Amino acid sequence: MPDYNLSYLYVFVFFLTGALFTSLLLGISRLIAPRKQTREKLRTYESGEEPVGQAWGRYPTHFYVFALLFVVFEVDVMFLIPWAVFFRSFGWVGLAEMSVFIGILVVGLVYAWRKDALTWY
């Protein structure tokens, strides 16, 4: 029987090592790399042109409908995973219930498809 609390401690240490290792690499680089900053170097790169304004403006995200669908399906997937682990003990009843659940979502997907929500303009 594995010790789950210990396992999560391991995972945490892995995260920490990732951050420390990256900092170490960047630290070495900081020690040996040259540092001569000029105004031109510190300007935003825009293919050699003078940068125009900032990038933090309004940006049209055409895929917001996809994002809405994504939230729906991601939740659907969250319900699928525990069912998939225990689906043998749930049997046909579980499969039927899951089919109804997914079926409703699929109807939604088909509706979005027919309404051309999955096409970019």
Next chain:
Amino acid sequence: MPDGPFGLDPLVWAVLRLVIAVGLAVFIVLNGALLQIYLERKIQALMQDRLGPLHTGPLGLLQTIADAIKLLGKEDIRATVTDKWFFLAAPLIVFSPMLASFAVIPFSKDFVGADLNIGLLYLTTLGSMTVLGIVIAGWASNNKYSLIGGLRSAGQLISYEVPQILSLVIVVLVSGSLSMVAITESQPGLLVNLVVLPLAFVTYLISALAETNRNPFDLPEAESELVAGFLTEYSGMRWGVFFLAEYGQITVVSSIITTLWLGGWHGPGVDALPVLGVLWFTLKTYLIILIFMWVRATLPRLRIDQLMSFCWKALIPTTLANIAVTAALLLAFPHSLLPVAIANWVMLGLFLAAIPYFQRRRLAATRKRLRVNVRGGVATEGT
């Protein structure tokens, strides 16, 4: 806490095991990046009738090491208009989850950092955290190219996350567990999941290509249109960390495929000598990485709307149908995997045949529209 070998104190052994596991993960990431960059350049060169790296060391073997040292010595530039803290944190946010993914991957029998009972869920979570880092990098750069790259990455994530997890669910249906160790142990011998569930393998492979930003899904860093996208403002070792993370992510994804579909560390002679499992695992992983490189050399980049419509109109319906069929057959024939395997191979055939069919239909529709436009005296390209 488990007792250590050689009569070691459990506490000492737990700490020692942790140090070994973390050290090995860092070693694998560094070594994997060195090897994969060399292999990638050499194999791409062979496929494109070139020679590739040749002069640094024998057969150009030292080229990547020379590049790494060069990167360490490069100036680290941060443009004045960037958002400082997010800009500095983004490489860490990309790198740490990738390294943490190695904690649950079983390299051989009893050769795993932490055997989480939700291993698979944990891995998918970390996979999407990497994309979070990319979005942060794109936004913090305050550069138009970077912002578009980051947003494309977000668009890619919200499309490919779903079929990816749905493909994993199919494997969970068969193995009945989310633990990576249990999934490996559920497929000893030759009857690996690749033989039983080939369609899920193909759909997962496509989603994995998108998740790791590899060709043909490398839109966030498209060199020719976005000047490396979210990487535009990064230079020196900070850029190098992103690169390390990208190759590490490829190793992680290939390891997941190896564990789930190719039987993980199972292979001849493993029962007698468990260390051989590491060898088999590495060989299988690199087989998948070679497929990734082959795809990169073969396919051109997709357009983002094509990418998303392919996902929502082809991959998600396919995987949902696959789940329904596989679950029903598993319940109907609880003692044999043969019906599942037959159904999956048939579905794979249908899937592969359907793609050219729909492409041809679409092409015909486009041609028809163009002809109508010309006849109407308006020789436009249509919409």
